[in-house]
Amino acid sequence: MPAAINAEALTKDYGGGRGLFDLSLQIAEGEVFGYLGPNGAGKSTTIRLLMGLIHPTQGSASILGLDSMRQSVEVKRLVGHMAGELPQFGGLRGRDIVGHFGALRGGVDPLRVKEITERLDLDLGLKYREYSTGNKRKLGILLAFMHNPRLLVLDEPSSGLDPLNQQEFFKLVREAQAGGATIFLSSHVLSEVEHVCQRVGIIRRGKLVKVARLEDLHEMHVRHVEVEFAGEPQPQIFEHLAGVENVESAHHRVTFTARGSFEPVADALAGHHVVNLASHEPSLEEIFLTYYQDQPGEART
Amino acid sequence: MIRWMAWRLHRRGLLGFTVGGFVISFLYGAAFTQAAGNTAASQAAFGRSVILVAKQFAFLIPIPVHPETLGGYEQYKWLASAIVMMSIWAVLAGVGVGRGDEERGLTAEWLVSGVSRTRLLLARSAAFGLVLLVACVGSVLGIVAVAPVVHQDPNFVGEMGKALSMAAGFFACYALALLVSQLPPERQTATALSVGALVLLLVLNGIADTIDSVSWIGLVSPFHWMETTSSAAPGGRFDTAGTVGLAAVAVLCVALAVAAFQRRDIGSGLFRWGARARTTVRVASSNVMLRFPFSEGLWEQRVGLGVWAVGTLVLGALMVSVTKSMVDALSTDPALAALFQRVTPGPAYASMLALTWFGTALLLLAGYAVVQVSRWSTQDQEGRVEMLLTAPISRSRVVLERALEFAAASLVIVLSGYIGVASEAPGSGLNLDPGHLFTASALLWPFALAFGGLGVAVASRWPRIAVPFLGGFAFVSYVLGDLGPLFKFPDWAQNLSVFHLYGSPLTQPGSWTAALSMSLIFVVGFGLALVLMRSRDVSSA
Numbered sequence: 001m002p003a004a005i006n007a008e009a010l011t012k013d014y015g016g017g018r019g020l021f022d023l024s025l026q027i028a029e030g031e032v033f034g035y036l037g038p039n040g041a042g043k044s045t046t047i048r049l050l051m052g053l054i055h056p057t058q059g060s061a062s063i064l065g066l067d068s069m070r071q072s073v074e075v076k077r078l079v080g081h082m083a084g085e086l087p088q089f090g091g092l093r094g095r096d097i098v099g100h101f102g103a104l105r106g107g108v109d110p111l112r113v114k115e116i117t118e119r120l121d122l123d124l125g126l127k128y129r130e131y132s133t134g135n136k137r138k139l140g141i142l143l144a145f146m147h148n149p150r151l152l153v154l155d156e157p158s159s160g161l162d163p164l165n166q167q168e169f170f171k172l173v174r175e176a177q178a179g180g181a182t183i184f185l186s187s188h189v190l191s192e193v194e195h196v197c198q199r200v201g202i203i204r205r206g207k208l209v210k211v212a213r214l215e216d217l218h219e220m221h222v223r224h225v226e227v228e229f230a231g232e233p234q235p236q237i238f239e240h241l242a243g244v245e246n247v248e249s250a251h252h253r254v255t256f257t258a259r260g261s262f263e264p265v266a267d268a269l270a271g272h273h274v275v276n277l278a279s280h281e282p283s284l285e286e287i288f289l290t291y292y293q294d295q296p297g298e299a300r301t
Numbered sequence: 302m303i304r305w306m307a308w309r310l311h312r313r314g315l316l317g318f319t320v321g322g323f324v325i326s327f328l329y330g331a332a333f334t335q336a337a338g339n340t341a342a343s344q345a346a347f348g349r350s351v352i353l354v355a356k357q358f359a360f361l362i363p364i365p366v367h368p369e370t371l372g373g374y375e376q377y378k379w380l381a382s383a384i385v386m387m388s389i390w391a392v393l394a395g396v397g398v399g400r401g402d403e404e405r406g407l408t409a410e411w412l413v414s415g416v417s418r419t420r421l422l423l424a425r426s427a428a429f430g431l432v433l434l435v436a437c438v439g440s441v442l443g444i445v446a447v448a449p450v451v452h453q454d455p456n457f458v459g460e461m462g463k464a465l466s467m468a469a470g471f472f473a474c475y476a477l478a479l480l481v482s483q484l485p486p487e488r489q490t491a492t493a494l495s496v497g498a499l500v501l502l503l504v505l506n507g508i509a510d511t512i513d514s515v516s517w518i519g520l521v522s523p524f525h526w527m528e529t530t531s532s533a534a535p536g537g538r539f540d541t542a543g544t545v546g547l548a549a550v551a552v553l554c555v556a557l558a559v560a561a562f563q564r565r566d567i568g569s570g571l572f573r574w575g576a577r578a579r580t581t582v583r584v585a586s587s588n589v590m591l592r593f594p595f596s597e598g599l600w601e602q603r604v605g606l607g608v609w610a611v612g613t614l615v616l617g618a619l620m621v622s623v624t625k626s627m628v629d630a631l632s633t634d635p636a637l638a639a640l641f642q643r644v645t646p647g648p649a650y651a652s653m654l655a656l657t658w659f660g661t662a663l664l665l666l667a668g669y670a671v672v673q674v675s676r677w678s679t680q681d682q683e684g685r686v687e688m689l690l691t692a693p694i695s696r697s698r699v700v701l702e703r704a705l706e707f708a709a710a711s712l713v714i715v716l717s718g719y720i721g722v723a724s725e726a727p728g729s730g731l732n733l734d735p736g737h738l739f740t741a742s743a744l745l746w747p748f749a750l751a752f753g754g755l756g757v758a759v760a761s762r763w764p765r766i767a768v769p770f771l772g773g774f775a776f777v778s779y780v781l782g783d784l785g786p787l788f789k790f791p792d793w794a795q796n797l798s799v800f801h802l803y804g805s806p807l808t809q810p811g812s813w814t815a816a817l818s819m820s821l822i823f824v825v826g827f828g829l830a831l832v833l834m835r836s837r838d839v840s841s842a
Contacts (some may be wrong), residue, residue: 024384048687048839048840053690053838053839054838054839054840055838069601072695074693076692076694077693079691082686086688087683087684087687088404088405088683089685090488090601094580094582095586096591098584098585098586099585100591100592101692102585103592103593104594105692105693114583115817118583122583123581123582123586124582125579125581129404129486182497
């Protein structure tokens with residue numbers, strides 16, 4: 001069975017370090033994949049490449065076994081796409097927009113349209129310019145889901161939705177997955193993807209820097225450690241330990257992060273008068289922030 | 302900051318009209334001696350003949366003042382056309398400031414950044430007023446620059462007076478559109494209403510210039526007050542009261558627009574009718590017009606297209622209704638009749654109609670092509686094309702559907718004009734050859750298609766520059782068609798003008814080669830669009 005999404009060395013170079021570089025990624029059918037990155041990291045460029053809207057500088061991508069550029073029409077029959085921002089439709093009413101795109105797609109079940117509009121409480125009788133931001137997002141969700149596609153490519157889908165509608169949206173995603181669909185969900189906030197995704201990819205400055213299962217990220221042995229000494233703090237005993245970084249001291253306390261085994265830290269503490277030792281794992285949000293931030297001395301791509 | 306932005310948003314129009322105006326006025330000036338001769342006697346005779354002919358076209362253009370001089374000739378030949386084109390620009394700018402910025406979200410951004418509504422409209426209006434002044438000065442500076450070349454008086458002060466009067470008139474057009482734009486809730490309707498108001502004012506001025514008994518109705522038209530200043534010609538008059546009056550009306554309209562803008566909500570019209578009780582809709586529209594992009598495009602612009610069609614029909618009928626009286630008046634002077642016959646050989650009524658209606662129809666259709674290309678360009682930049690391409694349709698289909706949409710819409714306009722002319726002609730005593738009338742009308746279609754073909758080719762690859770490109774092409778094509786015979790350009794050079802390609806099929810046998818050439822431009826343009834659309838990156842970002 002072909003991967004739902006298969007990108008090989010996919011690159012779009014806009015010059016000046018902007019674009020997407022050397023993306024190799026496989027997403028299996030039925031998977032819900034979160035694609036995370038800060039603004040301008042290359043998420044929308046990736047989606048445009050997958051949808052065949054822009055031409056890769058090099059590399060290729062296939063969707064459900066079809067080439068995303070050469071077979072883009074066939075690809076889009078199988079895909080439901082939600083853009084980060086819907087274009088202007090001015091005086092057209094919601095029902096006109098749904099009717100138009102439904103006719104272009106074909107095979108849209110009116111009952112499915114009715115069901116989704118009821119669940120999201122979306123009124124298709126309003127003119128597009130009368131829609132609030134949230135209602136425009138709901139319209140985008142409807143356009144993406146209404147034909148029960150095999151692959152959903154969603155660009156920041158739940159931003160702008162109130163909590164109730166966010167929950168309804170996540171239910172739609174889970175139902176689609178239960179029905180066999182694959183979901184590629186792009187976002188710059190972790191909370192948007194952690195409800196539904198099994199795996200996440202983190203992109204920064206156009207490069208995929210990490211792909212991991214959510215629980216794997218949790219299990220990364222990175223700890224924030226705080227040691228309180230009875231006397232003067234002894235930061236120097238940690239500075240050269242393997243896996244120890246960011247050593248700081250103030251008053252009687254020394255703080256640092258420790259990766260991997262805790263044993264070297266425990267050995268270093270032997271013989272010192274320690275009055276308190278605290279160690280905790282960083283939150284998932286903090287883990288993501290470490291990937292989002294520039295590394296010291298890192299040159300721009 | 303807001304003033305800088307206001308200037309920046311009009312930079313293309315400023316550059317196009319200032320530079321274009323300068324170049325065209327210079328070229329027309331350089332052609333003066335070709336048309337009028339080099340001697341005082343030949344220029345005087347030329348001036349007399351121009352006045353005699355122009356009197357018959359009072360509906361369209363003001364009676365020339367001293368056309369035997371460079372300034373008078375330019376005022377009749379170039380500035381009269383420039384006034385129509387620049388007033389359309391001013392109206393579209395007024396709608397853009399009043400509604401376009403709002404639909405693009407710019408207005409809301411400015412308001413939330415702390416700019417007051419009053420300051421926003423005043424800053425935008427003041428900036429456009431200055432832009433107009435610079436463009437008008439550019440349009441007459443070419444006359445001053447070319448004067449020494451053709452040994453004529455530069456008449457600098459007079460030309461500046463004319464520029465000032467034009468700027469005041471265009472500013473009034475802009476302000477009127479700005480005010481009208483406050484009424485409806487959307488740009489499309491605001492454009493239709495504002496352009497409709499402009500056409501009405503133009504027609505009222507034409508009627509006032511043609512029928513003495515109702516000449517008073519011209520007083521409401523800014524075109525009348527722009528005509529009362531004729532200082533571009535040596536010995537012409539600068540109408541201080543008229544110019545000040547135009548500026549005052551403009552200021553009043555801007556003030557009313559500001560007041561209306563204060564009262565209304567962003568995204569809403571000035572008047573909000575009570576909300577009708579209606580049930581929530583949960584089903585998609587089954588409108589068959591929405592099934593295909595081309596029919597969806599026609600459906601979406603149905604009001605605008607209706608205005609174009611009805612306007613063309615009415616204008617065609619109107620021009621037919623005044624043709625007989627024009628020709629009959631011309632025939633009372635044997636010298637003039639002979640001159641007219643020499644200029645436009647063929648049956649007199651048909652020749653006059655070819656000059657008036659078909660000359661106007663060509664400009665209308667070129668204008669319609671520019672409007673369509675502007676629509677495609679906006680849709681592209683706003684992300685509509687990107688969204689369309691996420692549906693399972695190919696890029697080629699997008700281009701083909703655009704071709705179909707344009708062909709269908711322009712055919713509706715051409716047919717409307719034909720119906721207006723053909724239905725009015727018998728009642729107005731015009732005995733036109735039905736075959737020639739049909740051919741001349743039918744050839745308007747490939748003429749429009751040629752512009753559509755060029756426009757879609759550019760819009761498919763470079764949507765941001767498509768409008769200035771096609772507008773510039775139409776302008777150059779028109780001027781080339783006009784100046785080509787004067788400068789005795791070779792046939793191949795004159796045939797570069799689509800206006801020249803169309804010819805005069807109402808009085809001379811229709812050239813099927815020309816029809817084929819125009820159709821070929823359409824086919825090549827759309828073919829090119831197919832290739833360009835396939836190779837580009839589609840992204841609104």
